[in-house]
Amino acid sequence: MDLQQSWQGASEGTRSRIDFVRSVYLWLMGGFAVAALGALSAPVVGKALISVAGGFWHWILFGVQFGSLMFASAVSRxxxxxxxxxxxxxYIxxxxAGIVALIVAQGAGFTPVFMAFGLTGVVFMTLTITVFVSKKDFSFLRNFVIVGIAVMFFGGLAAAIFHLExxxxxxxxxxxxxCSAKLLWxxxxMLRTNDFGDPAGFALSLFVSLYNIFLSLMNLLGGRRR
Structure with missing residues (x-):
């Protein structure tokens, strides 16, 4: 009887985890769909922002994006x-991403944009399969990720403020x-947690990593040609 109850409990736990992982990726796919709508509206939004805010449009957009990220993180449950x-x-x-893609395309064509998009997909699939197959705990990357993201954030601000291409x-x-290391982590x-109540939070974290990888690859592939 105890063995049967243990098996049933394990089976229910496995189903709950599968449902949770499925929910995370459904949230992530939904985020990609909404982001695609945002990218399509980029030409209109970009022109409107420039006409209203002038040369400060990118800082306003960055501030709105950061605020919406904090809001989404706070209410993920x-x-x-x-x-x-x-x-x-x-959407923001x-x-x-759409505005950046248009800027890159003006100087280097759309090839770097498509290449960055494809490479982002390859990175995502490769790292995801690596984790699922290896079943390894990548939490040891925590310190590396924290330092790397700090360098990325403050270094990116410095490069933007002082125009250091x-x-x-x-x-x-x-x-x-x-961000690739953060995807692994x-x-x-996601595969090890026992808290199945925050699929939106996990999806948000995955989306942010993929978003930054995509923008960074566009900059790397198109930067030298602009």
């Missing part, structure tokens, strides 16, 4: 507010490595 916050953040991020390319390389945490 609160339904249905988490859907609104997640949708808002992914898609809009920014070469330094910006270096920071983009750091961002690809740091977050995916392994």
């Amino acid at each position: 609160r339904r249905p507010l988490n859907r609104l916050a997640y949708g808002l953040f992914t 991020s898609g809009t920014i 070469t330094f910006g390319l270096v920071i983009s390389g750091v961002a690809v490595i740091a 977050d995916t392994s945490a």
Whole structure:
């Protein structure tokens, strides 16, 4: 009887984990869909921002994006507010990605954009399969990820403020490595957690990593040609 109860408990736990992982990736796919809508609206939004804010448009957009990220993180467990916050953040991020893609395309054509998009997909699939197959705990990357993201954030700000193009390319390389490591860490945490109540939070974290990888690859592939 105890053996049967243990087996049933294990089976229910496995089903719950599968449902949780499925939910995380459904949230992530939904975020990609909303981001695509944001990218399509990028030309209109970009022109409107420039006409209103002038040369400060990119700082305003960055501030709105950062605020929406904090909001989405804070309400990730609160339904249905988490859907609104997640949708808002992914839409803004898609809009920014679309604007950056247009800027890259003006100087280097759309080839770097398509290459960055494809490489981001390859990175995502490769790292995800690595975690699922190896079943390894990648939490040992925590300190590396924290340092890498700090360098990415503050280095990116410095490059933008002082117009350091070469330094910006270096920071983009750091961002690809740091966010790839974070993908490994977050995916392994998703497979090991016993808290199945926050799929939106996991999806948000995965989306942010993929978003930064995509932008950084566009900068690396198109930066030297602009």
